[in-house]
Amino acid sequence: xxxxxxxxxxxxxxxxxxxxxxxxxxxxxxxxxxxxxxxxxxxxxxxxxxxxxxxxxxxxxxxxxxxxxxxxxxxxxxxxxxxxxxxxxxxxxxxxxxxxxxxxxxxxxxxxxxxxxxxxxxxxxxxxxxxxxxxxxxxxxxxxxxxxxxxxxxxxxxxxxxxxxxxxxxxxxxxxxxxxxxxxxxxxxxxxxxxxxxxxxxxxxxxxxxxxxxxxxxxxxxxxxxxxxxxxxxxxxxxxxxxxxxxxxxxxxxxxxxxxxxxxxxxxxxxxxxxxxxxxxxxxx
Numbered sequence: 001x002x003x004x005x006x007x008x009x010x011x012x013x014x015x016x017x018x019x020x021x022x023x024x025x026x027x028x029x030x031x032x033x034x035x036x037x038x039x040x041x042x043x044x045x046x047x048x049x050x051x052x053x054x055x056x057x058x059x060x061x062x063x064x065x066x067x068x069x070x071x072x073x074x075x076x077x078x079x080x081x082x083x084x085x086x087x088x089x090x091x092x093x094x095x096x097x098x099x100x101x102x103x104x105x106x107x108x109x110x111x112x113x114x115x116x117x118x119x120x121x122x123x124x125x126x127x128x129x130x131x132x133x134x135x136x137x138x139x140x141x142x143x144x145x146x147x148x149x150x151x152x153x154x155x156x157x158x159x160x161x162x163x164x165x166x167x168x169x170x171x172x173x174x175x176x177x178x179x180x181x182x183x184x185x186x187x188x189x190x191x192x193x194x195x196x197x198x199x200x201x202x203x204x205x206x207x208x209x210x211x212x213x214x215x216x217x218x219x220x221x222x223x224x225x226x227x228x229x230x231x232x233x234x235x236x237x238x239x240x241x242x243x244x245x246x247x248x249x250x251x252x253x254x255x256x257x258x259x260x261x262x263x264x265x266x267x268x269x270x271x272x273x274x275x276x277x278x279x280x281x282x283x284x285x
Contacts, residue, residue: 006065007051007102010085011043014067014115024061026051033082041082052097060105067115068098161211163223164193164203165273172201176208207273212238212245216267223271227278230266235278 004023012018012025027045034040049055051068069085088094102112162176174195191208194200209224216222217231226238228247236247241254248254270278 001060003062004065005054005056005061005063005102005105006067007054007098008066008068008085009043009045010067011041011083014065026054029085051101052094054101054105056105058104059107062107062110063113064102064106064110065113065115066098066102067113068095070117159211159213161221162193163207163209163211164191164201164205165207166201166203172203174199209271212240214245217265218267220268222268225272226268227270227272227275228266229269229278235269237272237279 002022002024004020006012006014006023006025009015009025009027010029015023024047025045026047026049027043028048028050029043030045030048032040032042032044047055051066069087071080071084072087072091074081074084074086099114106112160175161173163171163173164176165171172193172195174193177192177194177200191203191205192200193203209226212222212224214222216228222228222238222245224238224240224245227235228238229235230247238245239248239254240246241248244254246254269275272279
């Protein structure tokens, strides 16, 4: 059994190796025709099927690629329409069903690659609706743990955000900067957090931590230094190691959040500054 499914492969533009031996290429179209510039365009899947009804048993693939059409406005015979496909008026429900099917055939702790463009979905309501569709499908399949779905607008890429405590012990969130205490003594500077309204606080440098770009099972942002309770496992502290964010454990180092342990779910229960008593607390039976 092949380990990879491309659920709507089109002309396989996603692939460097368009004949990858480990992949099943699926699409609901099969045709070849010349484009307006004379080039030959071909959609030739291994299997003709609809991503809303994938004809494979549960947990069949380790990797699923989901690259559905994203255009709402393109002529059926236009170059764009032919190459990328065109969404129907039911696209939101179609995507939801597609995600459900992709998750169904995905092996536990497997990887789903989703590619999307909001080129014709520029409105916040439409983009947010797509994000909600993605997130809801992930939740229903128990695959959303410690994972933030890429969204449109400012959240399309990881938000750059820091937090830190002021001298009164209060947390502040915003961008990290530094401020000279004395212009004539450039080396005498202090770390500050500045929010979107340009309010600025001097921060204890030992409390500065970065937003990871991840969310827990409750949709709460996970910051460096947060204590994450992994259901059925115990508490770990969020840290960066090996090029990835993960949970730090004594003797094990940083275990990346993408490994199988995080499939159990988890939530932020505190941080190492405010709740040191929670560090490395064993799971209560």
